[in-house]
Amino acid sequence: MxxxxxxxxxxxxxxxxxxxxxxxxxxxxxxxxxxxxxxxxxxxxxxxxxxxxxxxxxxxxxxxxxxxxxxxxxxxxxxxxxxxxxxxxxxxxxxxxxxxxxxxxxVTDEEFDSMLRFVENYSRHLDAEIKKQGLTVH
Amino acid sequence: MxxxxxxxxxxxxxxxxxxxxxxxxxxxxxxxxxxxxxxxxxxxxxxxxxxxxxxxxxxxxxxxxxxxxxxxxxxxxxxxxxxxxxxxxxxxxxxxxxxxxxxxxxVTDEEFDSMLRFVENYSRHLDAEIKKQGLTVH
DNA sequence: CCCATTTTATTTCCCTGTCAACAAAAAGTT
DNA sequence: AACTTTTTGTTGACAGGGAAATAAAATGGG
Structure with a gap:
C-alpha cells in the first residue's frame, strides 16, 4: 500500500x-x-x-x-x-x-433542511411544469 | 407592437x-x-x-x-x-x-439570507484554497 | 413458431468550444 | 523616437459529445 x-x-x-x-x-x-x-x-x-x-x-x-x-x-x-x-x-x-x-x-440543521426543502420544491415544480406542457424549462 | x-x-x-x-x-x-x-x-x-x-x-x-x-x-x-x-x-x-x-x-427572508451566506462563504473558501496552492478545486 | 416491435450498442456526421499560433494595434520603457 | 511588452482579435487544428442511421439481439403477440 x-x-x-x-x-x-x-x-x-x-x-x-x-x-x-x-x-x-x-x-x-x-x-x-x-x-x-x-x-x-x-x-x-x-x-x-x-x-x-x-x-x-x-x-x-x-x-x-x-x-x-x-x-x-x-x-x-x-x-x-x-x-x-x-x-x-x-x-x-x-x-x-x-x-x-x-x-x-x-450550516445548521434548520438551514440545511430549508435549503433541501427549497430544492425539492423547485424540482417538483419544474417537473410539473414540464409535464404540463412543452419540454422547455428555461 | x-x-x-x-x-x-x-x-x-x-x-x-x-x-x-x-x-x-x-x-x-x-x-x-x-x-x-x-x-x-x-x-x-x-x-x-x-x-x-x-x-x-x-x-x-x-x-x-x-x-x-x-x-x-x-x-x-x-x-x-x-x-x-x-x-x-x-x-x-x-x-x-x-x-x-x-x-x-x-422562501422566507431568513432562509434566503442563510442560503446566500452559505454560498458566499463557500465561494470565499474556494477562492482562498485556490490561492493557497494549486489551481484545482475539485 | 413467426413476425413486428423494442431494446441495445455502434458508427458517422456535425456542431461547438478550447487551445495555440499568429498578426496587428496599443501601451510602456528607455 | 525606437524598442519591447501587452492587449486584442482571428484562425486552424483538434476533441468531446449529441443526433440520427444502422445493425443486432431480445421481447411480445398472434
Whole structure:
C-alpha cells in the first residue's frame, strides 16, 4: 500500500480527462453496468458512452464482458489499473471533503433542511411544469 | 407592437442556439462590448466569441463598429432584427420568472439570507484554497 | 413458431468550444 | 523616437459529445 498526499493524487489523475474518471467511478460503483446504465447515470447519450468505454478499454483501465444468456448487452468492469484510478479518485474526493468541511459544518440543521426543502420544491415544480406542457424549462 | 404568448415566444427563438441568444443578451446589456468583454461576461474564450459574433453578423442580428481613436478593438451592437430577439428573450425570461414565482415566494427572508451566506462563504473558501496552492478545486 | 416491435450498442456526421499560433494595434520603457 | 511588452482579435487544428442511421439481439403477440 502506497500513501499519496493530495497533490500527488492530483498528479496521478493528470493523465485522465474528467469524463474518463467519472466513467471509471460509475463503473466501479454500479453492479454490472452496461452502456445504457452508464449513459443514464452520467447523463450522457449511449453514443458518447460507447466511445468513452472504447477509449478506456484501449487504455487498459476497464474491460468488457457478456453474460452467457445475453448476447446483446455489454457490461464493464475495472481492471487492476482501473481500480487504482478509482481508489485515487475516491481518496482525493475524501480529501476535498475534509478540506471543505469547515464551511459545511457551519450550516445548521434548520438551514440545511430549508435549503433541501427549497430544492425539492423547485424540482417538483419544474417537473410539473414540464409535464404540463412543452419540454422547455428555461 | 405585437403580443406573443409563452409558446409563441419559445417558437420564435427556436431557430437560435442558446449561445447565440446569450450573446445577443450580453451585447444588448453591455455598453460598447468588444470580443474580450463578451468573453469575460459569457465565460468563454475570445476565440469562441470571435466565431460566434461572426455568425451573428452573417445572420444579420448584430453589427460591428470601431472607434475613430482605436483601430484594434471591435465593438458590437444589435441590429433591429437583433433587438427583436433580445426583447423576445427578455419577455420570455420574465414569463418564466412569473411562472416560478410561487416557489420563490415561499422562501422566507431568513432562509434566503442563510442560503446566500452559505454560498458566499463557500465561494470565499474556494477562492482562498485556490490561492493557497494549486489551481484545482475539485 | 413467426413476425413486428423494442431494446441495445455502434458508427458517422456535425456542431461547438478550447487551445495555440499568429498578426496587428496599443501601451510602456528607455 | 525606437524598442519591447501587452492587449486584442482571428484562425486552424483538434476533441468531446449529441443526433440520427444502422445493425443486432431480445421481447411480445398472434
Amino acid at each position: 502506497i500513501w499519496l498526499n493530495k497533490s500527488q493524487m492530483e498528479e496521478s489523475l493528470k493523465g485522465f480527462k474528467p469524463s474518463e474518471v467519472h466513467c471509471i467511478e460509475s463503473i466501479g460503483k454500479n453492479i454490472d453496468p452496461n452502456v445504457t446504465k452508464l449513459a443514464e447515470s452520467l447523463y450522457m447519450t449511449r453514443g458518447a458512452i460507447s466511445k468513452l468505454t472504447k477509449k478506456l478499454i484501449e487504455k487498459g483501465l476497464i474491460e468488457s464482458y457478456q453474460r452467457s444468456d445475453n448476447k446483446k448487452e455489454i457490461y464493464f468492469r475495472l481492471t487492476e489499473q482501473g481500480k487504482v484510478i478509482y481508489k485515487v479518485h475516491e481518496e482525493l474526493h475524501k480529501a476535498f471533503q475534509e478540506r471543505d468541511k469547515v464551511v459545511f459544518e457551519q | 405585437i403580443w406573443l404568448n409563452k409558446s409563441q415566444m419559445e417558437e420564435s427563438l427556436k431557430g437560435f442556439k442558446p449561445s447565440e441568444v446569450h450573446c445577443i443578451e450580453s451585447i444588448g446589456k453591455n455598453i460598447d462590448p468588444n470580443v474580450t468583454k463578451l468573453a469575460e461576461s459569457l465565460y468563454m474564450t475570445r476565440g469562441a466569441i470571435s466565431k460566434l459574433t461572426k455568425k451573428l453578423i452573417e445572420k444579420g442580428l448584430i453589427e460591428s463598429y470601431q472607434r475613430s481613436d482605436n483601430k484594434k478593438e471591435i465593438y458590437f451592437r444589435l441590429t433591429e432584427q437583433g433587438k427583436v430577439i433580445y426583447k423576445v428573450h427578455e419577455e420570455l425570461h420574465k414569463a418564466f420568472q412569473e411562472r416560478d414565482k410561487v416557489v420563490f415566494e415561499q
